[in-house]
Amino acid sequence: MKLLSILALFFYLNSNVYAQMQKDLVTITGRVSDYNGNPIDNCSVMFQNSNFDVLYETKTDEKGKYQIDIPKGKYSNISVYYLEKTNYIEQK
Numbered sequence: 001m002k003l004l005s006i007l008a009l010f011f012y013l014n015s016n017v018y019a020q021m022q023k024d025l026v027t028i029t030g031r032v033s034d035y036n037g038n039p040i041d042n043c044s045v046m047f048q049n050s051n052f053d054v055l056y057e058t059k060t061d062e063k064g065k066y067q068i069d070i071p072k073g074k075y076s077n078i079s080v081y082y083l084e085k086t087n088y089i090e091q092k
Contacts, residue, residue, distance in 0.1 A: 024071055044079075046081065
């Protein structure tokens with residue numbers, strides 16, 4: 001019975017921590033476009049915290065839009081990264 005009580009307490013505490021983590025998230029949305037206003041799809045949008053030890057990343061959709069849920073806090077580096085697709089021809 002004592003083991004069951006300890007397990008119940010463990011799961012209760014973990015569920016409270018998880019709920020607290022969910023509550024402390026913010027949703028960031030945006031749109032990535034080129035100089036002409038055309039959307040850029042499959043573009044990486046990255047947020048790095050002030051300690052530079054955690055990186056959150058999402059990708060844009062075909063309309064250039066993105067959405068990400070990240071913990072509240074200060075982010076010192078916000079980056080957008082895109083590599084243009086290029087067709088290479090192999091020469092013999």
